[in-house]
Amino acid sequence: MKNIDSLIYPRWIIPIEPDYQVFENHVIAINNGIILDIIPVGFENKYNAKEKIVLSSHAMMPGFINAHTHTPMTLFRGMADDLKLMEWLQHHIWPSEKTWLSEEFCFDGARLAILEMLKSGTTCFNDNYFYLKSIGEACRQSQMRASLGVCALDFSTGYGNNFQEYLKKAEEIIEQFKCDELISVNIAPHAPYTVSDQSFSEVKKFAERYQLKIQIHLQESIEEVNESIRQFQMRPVKRLYELGVLSSHTQAVHMVHLTEEDFSIIQKSQTHIVHCPESNLKLASGFCQVQKCIEYGINVALGTDGAASNNDLDMLGEMKTAAILAKAVSQNSSALNAFEALKMATLNGAKAMGLSEKIGSLVNNKHADMIAIDLSYPNTQPVYHPISQIVYASHANQISDVWVKGKQVLKNHQCVFLDEQEIIEKANLWKTKILGESL
Amino acid sequence: MKNIDSLIYPRWIIPIEPDYQVFENHVIAINNGIILDIIPVGFENKYNAKEKIVLSSHAMMPGFINAHTHTPMTLFRGMADDLKLMEWLQHHIWPSEKTWLSEEFCFDGARLAILEMLKSGTTCFNDNYFYLKSIGEACRQSQMRASLGVCALDFSTGYGNNFQEYLKKAEEIIEQFKCDELISVNIAPHAPYTVSDQSFSEVKKFAERYQLKIQIHLQESIEEVNESIRQFQMRPVKRLYELGVLSSHTQAVHMVHLTEEDFSIIQKSQTHIVHCPESNLKLASGFCQVQKCIEYGINVALGTDGAASNNDLDMLGEMKTAAILAKAVSQNSSALNAFEALKMATLNGAKAMGLSEKIGSLVNNKHADMIAIDLSYPNTQPVYHPISQIVYASHANQISDVWVKGKQVLKNHQCVFLDEQEIIEKANLWKTKILGESL
Numbered sequence: 001m002k003n004i005d006s007l008i009y010p011r012w013i014i015p016i017e018p019d020y021q022v023f024e025n026h027v028i029a030i031n032n033g034i035i036l037d038i039i040p041v042g043f044e045n046k047y048n049a050k051e052k053i054v055l056s057s058h059a060m061m062p063g064f065i066n067a068h069t070h071t072p073m074t075l076f077r078g079m080a081d082d083l084k085l086m087e088w089l090q091h092h093i094w095p096s097e098k099t100w101l102s103e104e105f106c107f108d109g110a111r112l113a114i115l116e117m118l119k120s121g122t123t124c125f126n127d128n129y130f131y132l133k134s135i136g137e138a139c140r141q142s143q144m145r146a147s148l149g150v151c152a153l154d155f156s157t158g159y160g161n162n163f164q165e166y167l168k169k170a171e172e173i174i175e176q177f178k179c180d181e182l183i184s185v186n187i188a189p190h191a192p193y194t195v196s197d198q199s200f201s202e203v204k205k206f207a208e209r210y211q212l213k214i215q216i217h218l219q220e221s222i223e224e225v226n227e228s229i230r231q232f233q234m235r236p237v238k239r240l241y242e243l244g245v246l247s248s249h250t251q252a253v254h255m256v257h258l259t260e261e262d263f264s265i266i267q268k269s270q271t272h273i274v275h276c277p278e279s280n281l282k283l284a285s286g287f288c289q290v291q292k293c294i295e296y297g298i299n300v301a302l303g304t305d306g307a308a309s310n311n312d313l314d315m316l317g318e319m320k321t322a323a324i325l326a327k328a329v330s331q332n333s334s335a336l337n338a339f340e341a342l343k344m345a346t347l348n349g350a351k352a353m354g355l356s357e358k359i360g361s362l363v364n365n366k367h368a369d370m371i372a373i374d375l376s377y378p379n380t381q382p383v384y385h386p387i388s389q390i391v392y393a394s395h396a397n398q399i400s401d402v403w404v405k406g407k408q409v410l411k412n413h414q415c416v417f418l419d420e421q422e423i424i425e426k427a428n429l430w431k432t433k434i435l436g437e438s439l
Numbered sequence: 440m441k442n443i444d445s446l447i448y449p450r451w452i453i454p455i456e457p458d459y460q461v462f463e464n465h466v467i468a469i470n471n472g473i474i475l476d477i478i479p480v481g482f483e484n485k486y487n488a489k490e491k492i493v494l495s496s497h498a499m500m501p502g503f504i505n506a507h508t509h510t511p512m513t514l515f516r517g518m519a520d521d522l523k524l525m526e527w528l529q530h531h532i533w534p535s536e537k538t539w540l541s542e543e544f545c546f547d548g549a550r551l552a553i554l555e556m557l558k559s560g561t562t563c564f565n566d567n568y569f570y571l572k573s574i575g576e577a578c579r580q581s582q583m584r585a586s587l588g589v590c591a592l593d594f595s596t597g598y599g600n601n602f603q604e605y606l607k608k609a610e611e612i613i614e615q616f617k618c619d620e621l622i623s624v625n626i627a628p629h630a631p632y633t634v635s636d637q638s639f640s641e642v643k644k645f646a647e648r649y650q651l652k653i654q655i656h657l658q659e660s661i662e663e664v665n666e667s668i669r670q671f672q673m674r675p676v677k678r679l680y681e682l683g684v685l686s687s688h689t690q691a692v693h694m695v696h697l698t699e700e701d702f703s704i705i706q707k708s709q710t711h712i713v714h715c716p717e718s719n720l721k722l723a724s725g726f727c728q729v730q731k732c733i734e735y736g737i738n739v740a741l742g743t744d745g746a747a748s749n750n751d752l753d754m755l756g757e758m759k760t761a762a763i764l765a766k767a768v769s770q771n772s773s774a775l776n777a778f779e780a781l782k783m784a785t786l787n788g789a790k791a792m793g794l795s796e797k798i799g800s801l802v803n804n805k806h807a808d809m810i811a812i813d814l815s816y817p818n819t820q821p822v823y824h825p826i827s828q829i830v831y832a833s834h835a836n837q838i839s840d841v842w843v844k845g846k847q848v849l850k851n852h853q854c855v856f857l858d859e860q861e862i863i864e865k866a867n868l869w870k871t872k873i874l875g876e877s878l
Contacts, residue, residue, distance in 0.1 A: 074820075075821065077819075077820070077821070077823075077828075077832060078822070078823050078824050078827035078828050078831065078832060079823045079824075081776070081777055081824070081827045081831060082772070082773050082776035082777060083772065083773055084771075084772055084773055085772055088772070112817060112820060115817045116817040116818045119817060119818075120818070278763055280767065281763035281764055281766060281767040282762075282763040282766060282772065282831070283766070283772050284766040284767050284769070284770050284771055284772035284774070285767070286767065286770075287767065307832070310831070310832075311827070311828075311831040311832040312818045312831070312832040312834075313818070314818065314834070317756065317759075317834075320756075321760065323721075324717055324720035324721040325720055325764075327720060327721060327722070327723040328719065328720040328723050328724070328725065328726065330723070331723050331725075332523075332723055333521070333522065333523055333524055333527070333721065333722050333723035334521050334522055334523055335723070337520070337521035338520055338521060376863065378551060378554045378555040378558060378859065378862070378863065379555045379558075379559070379751045379752070379753065379835070380516075380517075381513075381516070381551065381863050381866045381867070382514065382516070382863075382866040382867050382869065382870035383517070383870070384516075384517050384518045384870060384874070385517050385518075385520070388517035388520045388750070389516075389517050389750075392517065392520060392721070392749070392750040392751070393516060393517060393746070393749075393750040393751040395751075395753070395756075395834055395835055395836060396818070396834055396836075397834060397835075397836035420817065423817070424815065424817065424820050427820045427821040428820070428821050430821065431821035431822070431823060435823070
């Protein structure tokens with residue numbers, strides 16, 4: 001008999017690999033943070049486990065991977081809604097960021113975001129912001145997995161004055177978190193309209209030198225596309241392709257208003273797309289043609305975007321929106337089916353972030369980043385197909401237990417390493433300061 | 440000092456009337472199921488209340504009105520998803536309905552739906568189905584408010600053999616519930632493609648005789664529109680207008696693919712629209728141009744549709760989808776703002792159902808159909824604007840307390856009059872039977 005850490009007995013297991021599989025009457029064996037085995041109940045007596053956990057009305061699956069967010073923006077949640085995009089950015093978001101961003105703000109905002117994400121089943125996120133040291137610190141405190149995207153642009157912010165300075169910050173962040181097994185770093189040139197050709201060339205070399213993934217906001221709006229055509233005589237996708245920035249190491253976020261040429265560039269360059277449907281709807285940016293991306297063989301991951309433009313960080317809600325919206329956009333009610341949506345929110349995110357060797361599915365030897373969803377709630381009863389109930393009918397509060405690399409971070413709906421009350425009090429202090437200043 | 444039933448002290452009150460109002464430091468006085476007063480804290484000492492309820496992190500608002508659903512279909516939730524519309528209807532939904540519908544099935548399904556709706560803040564719904572006696576019985580048992588829509592069509596079902604028989608059933612239902620103050624009855628000719636001109640004329644007379652509202656599925660898909668043009672040489676909206684069926688007593692459900700002529704017919708006939716965005720997306724039906732409806736001065740209510748095509752009955756989720764989708768569809772990020780979405784989900788529903796004298800807003804002398812939403816959860820922190828947090832970031836589990844006509848039906852997240860465990864066990868028995876039959 002082999003001594004191991006845990007045996008977990010859920011009602012259903014949805015491993016994501018292989019496709020469409022649902023195991024019943026199976027048990028998951030975990031040791032040292034690694035998935036050792038998924039076997040039929042009755043065959044686990046070869047293991048002697050320190051703990052046995054029975055989850056009799058729950059589905060177990062890999063944790064959600066939120067492939068695009070700006071965690072500190074939770075502190076601006078709901079501050080300014082229902083505005084024209086440029087009014088929102090120029091009169092609300094940018095001035096607020098200019099006034100308030102700091103290491104302390106980003107630490108408090110990231111912790112609020114991580115609290116919300118862990119409680120709704122996200123075990124890994126790709127951030128895209130400033131003051132990443134604090135965001136990484138918030139991850140360490142909460143035992144959350146993340147890739148920290150150092151935002152870089154040709155403008156001055158409180159975090160840096162020019163493109164070189166942002167790259168310098170990225171080097172510091174790489175150094176600071178190089179020994180952290182849950183934290184990786186990526187470089188995030190902001191967008192085609194805030195980064196010059198010269199800077200894109202530098203970022204390409206920088207990413208190669210440090211073997212980093214690149215994440216870019218790309219073709220988020222028709223205005224961006226039109227401006228690129230005016231200034232560079234080509235669409236943003238083509239411009240970045242010619243600059244050599246698009247590859248299998250790049251994540252293009254948003255990607256609305258795509259032409260056939262855009263699709264084929266994304267396909268041949270093996271660029272990943274990060275779809276943020278609720279942000280695209282709320283900001284009236286447009287519709288990403290997800291079904292067509294799938295038909296082109298493009299890997300599409302899912303992200304919530306920041307809380308200032310969504311306004312929650314709930315991957316279950318985002319997944320439902322993605323799945324039903326894709327059907328209307330493609331005029332095909334069998335487009336982006338429930339399993340494909342679930343894979344988009346897990347394994348596809350891991351692939352985009354270069355982490356699919358470790359996470360994104362429940363298979364032997366991967367890290368045990370797992371969530372349990374309790375399907376016994378009225379809104380998910382009765383259960384004909386657990387995958388359908390998860391994607392189309394379940395709510396974030398049904399996430400009961402969450403593990404990151406085998407360590408339980410949410411236990412019966414309560415965060416293990418975060419003090420919920422303190423985090424919310426801090427958020428309220430920030431609100432009071434921000435309102436005081438603007439009154 | 441006047442003796443009354445309750446004084447309730449929430450953190451915020453959103454009365455819906457007047458528009459955009461948010462009261463702080465106010466108290467609601469309730470007596471005999473009626474809103475007696477909403478006054479600043481400190482002025483309530485003229486009342487001697489049997490109970491005082493303090494809800495220090497909650498927003499109080501009128502209960503949601505789900506203006507279109509098919510409650511018993513909860514028992515088919517997730518049974519068949521991601522299919523082409525006709526395959527879904529002809530090979531799954533219709534055969535299942537033919538085999539399984541009965542008074543018992545509809546009673547159990549309606550109770551599951553009501554349980555889900557009460558727990559997510561819906562205090563009134565407009566049903567549209569068969570076996571309404573049982574659905575009304577489920578409402579009585581749970582103290583839920585509803586309008587029971589007797590579905591009528593030119594086809595035979597287990598409930599009736601011809602149009603006359605459905606009208607006969609409607610007469611029985613009117614008789615059965617005439618003394619129930621929470622239950623009203625409406626007549627629901629199914630759709631333009633299942634009801635003849637002759638039957639529409641009869642339904643018009645029938646509705647006038649009994650002073651009933653009429654609810655119709657109208658222009659749900661482009662196929663329906665094209666078929667109408669082929670068969671009647673006009674679009675469904677025009678055909679029904681010429682038959683005299685469209686008026687301020689009529690609710691047209693879905694209404695995608697509208698032309699300028701359709702808009703102006705709806706406007707001049709004062710027909711109400713019931714928007715079901717998640718169903719329209721999931722079935723790839725298309726997009727209702729909600730912002731344009733508002734500009735035409737049309738009253739737009741909100742519905743979830745049945746659980747077989749959504750798949751939850753969550754008005755908070757539906758409201759968020761409506762608000763963000765309207766922005767993308769109209770290419771205007773200030774379309775259908777948070778307050779307008781909240782009004783759509785409450786007062787506009789009451790107007791459509793002819794109940795706005797009684798419910799839909801928190802004003803003196805209306806019935807106390809009210810909900811409390813706890814905004815202290817991480818996903819709705821910090822609170823700059825409670826209306827924004829409710830519409831864009833809150834989840835159904837934040838509904839803590841619900842009252843229908845002053846009677847508390849949900850207390851600290853628990854249904855007062857329904858046995859949750861028993862209802863879920865019944866739902867599972869039906870699933871077992873249905874799966875057994877089809878295996």
